[in-house]
């Protein structure tokens with residue numbers, strides 16, 4: 001094979017053994033890698049209703065056909081598991097060299113099952129697998145644990161660890177790769193914690209081969225030139241931080257637990273204000289020519305007087321900035337650093353803190369229940385609550401499972417303040433500022449992620465989403481290919497076209513995909529994940545939007561907007577989406593669709 005190793009490394013933590021599984025070329029060309037291959041393995045291996053935090057859940061650390069090759073924008077990898085936050089399929093995409101190093105050990109993926117009796121770190125060195133005692137790391141934050149693991153690991157190893165939140169089984173827990181990259185959404189960090197697995201370290205020396213080096217290399221040159229030719233482009237200098245201004249101008253910025261879509265004073269969170277704290281360090285993924293991960297000086301909120309580097313992304317400015325009514329960038333840096341070190345998702349954690357502030361100000365939760373007053377704009381209380389969530393102390397235990405669970409347990413009208421889809425807190429783009437985005441959130445496989453296909457329009461939702469659905473489906477299919485290859489999402493800045501992504505796949509592996517096959521591939525993977533989620537109990541009723549997105553915005557650029565014209569418009573849009581996917585009116589894939597997509601032998 002070219003591009004693939006043809007082998008998966010399986011590790012059982014219960015009896016500390018490992019073995020390899022060979023997969024045929026046909027499986028690789030059908031499921032590609034990353035998200036696609038992860039969906040195949042998760043569907044094949046997990047029985048419905050498997051406890052996400054039980055020893056039978058599996059963790060899949062996946063590369064794609066491009067990792068290990070001399071390309072650009074391929075320094076990322078994918079983690080697939082069953083989410084403890086949603087109880088559904090989860091794919092989380094992370095920067096850093098772990099995917100490349102696993103690939104270079106001679107395996108396309110590392111698959112972990114079982115549970116270690118005591119804290120362990122997994123060390124992969126080519127074909128050698130070691131179970132290393134991690135008692136001394138347990139309880140340590142991701143930053144210190146990463147440095148300690150590097151001290152004791154082979155040179156040039158890739159390190160991925162969880163923090164205290166994952167150890168304490170917080171369903172919003174992340175894992176951290178090389179200090180600055182997170183498996184952010186859906187709680188994969190808690191799945192590691194449930195297995196007593198502190199982290200994974202990998203170092204491989206195998207070299208991968210390319211099917212068509214001439215085409216592959218020429219694409220690398222074209223991609224690099226396009227980026228180098230861009231001038232006067234804010235993303236180049238500041239990364240995703242430039243989106244704070246974009247989102248406010250479009251009326252899409254989460255503000256005070258999504259009460260509004262525009263944050264007055266947002267300018268203090270933009271690069272013109274924040275660049276004075278930039279360190280000049282990038283901490284970016286390997287093979288990257290964009291280098292979006294910028295570092296900012298701040299003080300470690302757990303060790304006053306100690307200067308640290310914080311690497312916030314746009315989503316953190318949104319959920320730990322505007323969504324908490326905080327317009328001070330240094331406060332966002334501190335919240336971001338603390339969340340990364342504790343191993344918490346800044347989107348879900350910012351969302352649940354905003355929910356608590358909203359509930360407190362509305363008299364739904366009182367000071368006795370929370371332990372202290374917490375109002376919008378109060379960073380000290382937000383930091384305190386973040387620690388309580390990570391250690392499950394006091395109200396932090398109730399909030400640790402996210403806004404859906406918290407609202408179900410609190411009641412008293414708090415359900416209206418809980419902004420999520422299928423239990424996953426919404427990313428920092430309010431759909432009241434973009435037509436059709438609400439449908440993308442409602443139908444996204446993992447819940448309201450912003451990375452599951454955007455409609456190609458900048459229109460606001462004062463007309464039916466029906467007109468933009470087809471572009472959303474096309475974008476979703478392209479994104480599924482992007483996440484399976486695995487190429488960085490930000491290649492749209494070049495832009496790297498769908499056709500060029502197909503050329504990357506074909507030249508690396510020798511398969512012969514075309515545009516039509518990409519659509520079929522996207523439909524195949526989404527349908528397989530839909531079937532997984534149906535087995536976990538989801539129905540059409542779960543493809544919905546939270547009450548906040550049905551409220552009419554009263555200020556800013558999205559004044560007068562709701563996510564859809566009305567409920568009828570939403571239901572018609574959902575009908576059309578299902579039809580385009582070959583699913584029936586309940587959102588269930590038909591037998592004919594399953595057969596057409598080549599899934600019938602997998603789906604009994």
Ligand code: SF4
Pocket residue numbers: 073074075076095283284285288289290291292293488489490
């Ligand atoms: S653009 Fe950012 S996320 Fe993408 S590969 Fe580079 S550093 Fe990683």
